[in-house]
Amino acid sequence: MEPRAKHETLTVLNQPEPPVGLPLWEGDAPLRAEIARLAPAHAAHLASFAASIGSVEALEQGRAANRFPPELRTFDRTGRRIDEVEFHPAYHALMHLGLEAGYSALPWTATESGGHTAHAAMVYLLTQVEPGVCCPMTMTYAAxxxxxxxxxxAERWRPGALAARYDPSSRPASEKSGLTIGMAMTEKQGGSDLRANTTRAEPDGDGYRLFGHKWFCSAPMSDAFLTLAQTPEGLTCFVTPRWQPDGTRNPIHLMRLKDKLGNRANASAEIEYHGAWAERLGELGRGVPTIIEMVHHTRLDTAMAPAGLMRRALVEAAWWTRNRAAFGKPLIDQxxxxxxxxxxxxxxxxxxxxGLRVVxxxxxGADPTERAFARIAVALAKYWSNKRCSAVVIEAMECLGGSGYVEESPLPWLYREAPLNAIWExxxxxxxxxxxxxxxxxxQAMAALKAELDLAKGTNRDFDAACAVTLDRYASGVSExxxxxxxxVLALLLQSSLLLRHGNPLAAEAFIRTRLSGDWGRTFGTLPQGVDAQRIAAMIEGDT
Structure with a gap:
């Protein structure tokens, strides 16, 4: 008989070697340039954070956290109700990396300027590795x-939230070295219509007792939740801890975990309050204005996360096309x-x-004009970046062909993550x-946005024309x-303005010709004649 090896296809040809780690910092020239401009004091810290989460070990932890999703334990072995969620060790490892690097605390504790920018960069970086763990850290930052x-x-809860420590133990907050804070707002019958909430709050000594349900409660192992409930004065915000002041478990029942499309490393639960003890936060009847401060900051992260998802998808596409040949030359040269x-x-x-201009x-924030700008710009960034994210991920998947559709590739995971931030918050x-x-x-918010756009006027004729047409069209108001x-259009104008002033000139011109002036097809890859596609594509791998 002939040797077995002669009958086997053991030689692997034209298949790229798996990448070893992710060069999250050194491979991202646009990010480095923006941090050097906006938050230079944090550059070394961000480089170190990127190296830790871009390591082979951290990438494998990200995969494991998604492959082994959290499990709900309603009762312990003796039949006592505990309402706890068990996570894979990989989830805890990534939470350690994020919280102890200051993901939640840095903006509020940094002595150097640019703390929020550094935080946003961490959101962008960690999203490329495992965005599920970002949820509890983002909510803690925003609380x-x-x-x-x-x-x-604030005096009782801020120290734990700002400790930059991860303590996953299930015990009263006063006994823990670090805390996370979540939120529970939406209900089955209302969704985003928060004033339709039916959860009620009844006075109980110095606090209240909550009765009702919440349709979505992400990160249900948080140490406390900002939640909304009805009082005679109207919808009010409360802080609801997992443990009562007497050291017993607060009756917050985890009814089930959501079986989500993506974001599987993070637990999202349906919960019920069965007389859960809570303390009022803010004024009676002013629940929405109170909690909206948290929502405003979580929206910042939902505006940065899609940039990270796009970045990871593009890195995978560039790696594959640079290292795989077809029709006689590497794909990336075609x-x-x-x-x-x-x-x-x-x-x-x-x-x-x-995203970085918003942050x-x-x-x-001490500048009233900047506060007004942030109010409208964070909404523009969240809306448009997330609308583009899914399309970018799908096209990047196609760059890998069939290999991109297989779960061994990160593209299916990115595809499932892509719609999340468009829905959340x-x-x-x-x-x-x-x-x-x-x-x-x-x-004053629109006035601040117009002033921002004016900074780029006179640098590109098509940009000036698009600004004029838009402002004229909506001068008399905007119908629903x-x-x-x-x-x-406002989002595209703002992106164009920023790319003109701070970005690569070739990319800025191509962006305006396609996204603003309409010299573009209906699918990716339909750039107009004269755009230097090779040089723009090279920016994915760090060339400027």
Whole structure:
């Protein structure tokens, strides 16, 4: 008999070797340039964080956290109700990396300027590895300003939230080295219509007892939840801890975990309050304005996360096409592939630019103009970057062909993650309605946005023309039916302005020709003649 080896296809040809780690910092020239401009004092810290989460070990932890999702344990072995969620060790390892690097605490504790920008960069970086763990850390970050509505509560909860420590133990907050804080707002019958909530709060000594249900409660192992409940004065915000003051478990029942499309490493639960003890946060009847401070900051992260998802998808596409040949040369050297990659790059650059400009306004929050700008710009960034994210991920998957559709590739995982941030903290219509309300109640926000766009006037004729047409079209107001178009165009104008002033000139010109001036097809890879697709696509791997 002939040797077995002669009959086996053991030689692997034209299949790229798996990448070893992710060069999250050194491979991302646009990010490094923006951090050098906006938050240089944090560059070394971000480089170190990127190296830790881009390691082979961390990437494997990200995969494991998704392959082995959390499990609900309603009762212990003796039949006592415990309502706890068990996570894979990989989840805990990534939580350690994020929290102890200051993901939640840095913006509030940093002595150097640019703390919110550094936080946003961490969101962008960690999203490329495992975005599920971002949820509890983002909510903890966002809860800090909301707690200021009641100083006595802030004094008790802020130290743990800002400790930059991860303590996953299930015990009272006073016994833990670090805390996480979540939120529970939406209910089955209302969704985004929070005023339809039926959960009620009844006075009980110095606190209240809550009765009702919440349809979504992400990160249900948080140490406390900002939640909304009805009082005679109206919808009110409360802080509801997992443990009662007497050291017993608070009757917050975890009814089931959501079987979600993606974000599987993170637990999201349906919960019921069965007389759960809580303390009032803010004024009676002012629940929505109180908790909206938290929502405002979580929206910042939902505006940065899609840029990270796009970035990871593009890195995978660039790696594959550079190392796989077809028709006699590497895929990345073929004009059709260059056009697709360059087109995708434009959306990534736009999402990164708008996200970091929004967070710059958060860092400059002492300036009333910047606060007004942040109010409208965070909605624009959340809406448009997330609308582009799913399309970018799908096209990047196609760059890998069949291999991109297989679960061994990260593209299916990215595909499942892509829609999340468009839905979380207000889906597209809700965000557009928020922009409309901002125009009515805070006209200074639109004035701040116009001033921002004016900074780029005179640098590109097509940009100037698009600004003029848009402002003229909506000078007399915006009807609700036009809100999506209005928000989309404002987002594109803001992205264009930022790319013109701070981005690569080739990319800025191509972005404006395609996204603003309409010299574009209906699919990726339909760039107009004259765009240097090869040079733009090279930006994915660090070339500027």
């Amino acid at each position: 800090v300003p909301a707690l200021a509505a009641t100083p006595a509560l 004009p059709l592939m260059q056009a697709v990659l360059a087109d995708l790059t434009l959306d990534w650059l736009g999402a990164l630019a708008i 710059q306004a958060f860092d400059n 207000g889906s597209g219509n809700i965000v557009c309605l928020d922009v409309m309300r901002t125009l009515d109640r805070a006209p 039916g036009e809100a999506r178009h209005f928000v989309e």
